[in-house]
Amino acid sequence: MKNSAASNGNWRSLIQLVRQTRPPKAALSIALGLSLISTLVGLLIPLFTKNAVDSFSVSSLSPGQIAAMAGAFLAQAAAGGVSVYLLNYIGHHVVAGIRERLWHKLLVLPVPYYDRHRTGDTISRMTNDTSVIKGLITEHTTGFITGIISIVGSIAVLLYMDWRMTLIMFSVFPLAFLILFPLARRMYTFSKDTQQETAKFTSVLNRVLSEIRLVKAAGAESVELERGDTAIRSLFRFGLREGTVQAMMAPLISFVLLMLLVVLFGYGGMRVASGAISAGQLVAFMLYLFQIVLPLTQISTFFTQLQKTMGATDMIVKVLEDEEENPEAGDRVTDAGQSLRVERVTFGYKPDEPILKDVSFTMETGKVTAIVGPSGSGKTTLFSLLERFYTPLAGEIRLGDTSIGRYSLASWRNQIGYVSQESPLIAGTIRDNICYGMQREVSAEELAQAARMAYADTFIEELPEKYETEVGERGIKLSGGQRQRIAIARALLRNPKILMLDEATSSLDSRSEAVVQQALGNLMQGRTTLVIAHRLSTVVDADRIVFLEKGVVTGTGTHEQLLAMHEMYRQFAAQQLKLAAEPQGAL
Structure with missing residues (x-):
């Protein structure tokens, strides 16, 4: 009963998914109509053959009959060709619609979704699973529909010609159904497992190829080779299982055909000898038998593909039904020039494992607040909460007196400029x-001004193609300092009210760091700035320093105040700034 309910659910999900893409009904009607015409023409051919056999002579074949036959064959071929084209058009239309829905969905899924799912699995939903649905519509639906028409029409004609022989001939089919149906159910299980394995293999490919430099630098080729080979062998085993089922189905269908032929020749020959039917009728029976058995092969292939498609549909529907963000829901930020207050915020990626515990502090308008502390204390997590990638388990973050959760995501994130250690770039030009992310046309003057304030104009102007220079995947053609300055220029162009810096100079050499620090100085002017500091030398002049230790704020104040009252901060300062360990030590 559970399997039956699941199967019905899969059917409904597939039909609903296809209907939501609004397939062109006119094209579908024409395609089905042409398929019907082509099939009906095919049903008339055995009757013509019967008459030709029963009254065969050269004189009985008039030019008109030959022309009619040739015309019928040409019409059948043309109708079939147009029908196949239209069904391909419909299939691609449906898949494009599903991919558009998936793409829109992927862009509004929250960050926690991507924490739970591998990138390769998500890519597989968009590519492999949608291709399976396209294959069902473009390659197998025609055969299924015309096969049903051909079988029903052929059976109707056979019953009219000789119902006794027809019933005896079809006594074989219940046995075939009892054998083939369990195989089809197994095919569904295997196809679903194959989809999952394909997604895993896509994950391996995506991870390795996107970080190929790391793989080579770490000498990990042999490790990744084994992982890839394991995934390929697993796919091979699942493919063999599918092949085994298909290999069992093919000879079974051939066995059914042979049994039908034996019955037809044995019993039909007796009927011809007794004069109950003519030789032409027996030939017609044989032709109609092929018009039943061959479509049965197409129908069985359709159901095999349908099982794969329902498995793919399950995966796609799970993505489409996942909870999403609504970037426009909420109020618009009208005054971002207010203090930001973190009030008793508790958060953990798992509810029972908090990373931040009852954290409170204030970021004053237009001033610099630095977050320092040991690795793993929750500094980056705090940034993620401010950008609303996650929601606190307890407590609130307020802009003035208003919880930032009341603002729309699009409006809130538009107020924030973020420069990280890595400063990710997209494959494309410097421009x-x-x-990136600007919702309006940017003039050449604005672009040049942002680059100039970020001290990026000097190296950009030295490049042969200047702003049209390709940066390579993840900006690999630029140095670390150049990537940072591009990121700062991007933030300057957005003109954010709130600035978040994740120690943007920690991985640079001293010369690049000096230039980037100057650019950051331009960027920070007049903005509420929050800095994650791994090196105290970069934040000793901050207006307020918040010391975070194991998710708990253990001290706040200026550099001098923390030196005087915070033991661990003094240790940090002694190690990094070469200060004396005494509390009264000065810079």
Whole structure:
């Protein structure tokens, strides 16, 4: 009963998924109509053959009959060709619609979704699973529909010609059904497992190829080779299981055909000898038998593909039904020039494992607040909460007196400029990267001004193609300092009210760091700034320093105040700034 309910659910999900893409009904009607015409023409051919056999002579074949036959064959071929084209059009239309829905969905899924799912699995939903649905519509639906028409029409004609022989001939089919149906159920299980394995293999490919430099630098080729081989062998085993079922189905269908032929020749020959039917009728029976058995093969292939498609549909529907963000829901930020207050915030990626515990502090308008502390204390997690990638388990973050959760995501994130250690770039030109995310046309003057304030104009102007220079995947063609300055230019162009810096100079050499620090100085002017500091030398002049230790705020104040009252901060300062360990030590 559970399997039956699941199967019905899969059917409904597939039909609903296809209907939501609004397939062109006119094209579908024409395709089905042409398929019907083509099939009906095929049903008339055995009757013509019967008459030709029963009254065969050269004189009985008039030019008109030959022309009619040739015309019928040409019409059948043309109708079949147009029908196949239209069904391909419909299939691609449906898949494009599903991919558009998936793409829109993937862009509004929250960050926790991507924490739970591997990138390769998500890519597999968009590519492999949608291709399976396309294959069902474009390659197998025609055969299924015309096969049903051909079988029903052939059976109707056979019953009219000789119902006794027809019933005896079809006594074989219940046995075939009892054998083939369990095989089809197993095919569904295997196809679903194959989809999952394909997604896993896609994950391996995506991870390795996107970080191929790390693989080579770490000498991990042999490790990744084994992982890839394991995934390929697993796919091979699942493919063999599918092949085994298909290999069992093919000879079974051939066995059914042979049994039908034996019955037809044995019993039909007796009927011809007794004069109950003519030789032409027996030939017609044989032709109609092939018009039943061959479509049965197409129908069995359709159901095999349908099992794969329902498995793919399950995966796609799970993504489409996942909870999403609504970037426009909420109020618009009208005054971002207010203090930001973190009030008793508790958060953990798992509810029972908090990373931040009852954290409170204030970021004053237009001033610099630095977050320092040991690795793993929750500094980056705090940034993620401010960007609303996650929601606190307890407590609130307020802009003035208003919880930031009341603002729309689009409006809130538009107030924030973020420069990280890595400063990710997209594959494209320098212009594309500086203007990335802008909802309006950026003039050449604005672009040049942002680059100039970020001290990026000097190296950009030295490049042969200047702002049209391709940066490579993840900005690999630029140095670390150049990537940072591009990121700062991007933030300057957005003109954010709130600035978040994740120690943007920690991985640079001293010369690049000096230039980037100057650019950051331009960026920070007049903005509420929050800095994650791994090196105290970069934040000793901050207006307020918040010391975070194991998710708990253990001290706040200026550099001098923390030196005087915070033991661990003094240890940090002694190690990094070469200070004396005494509390009264000065810089």
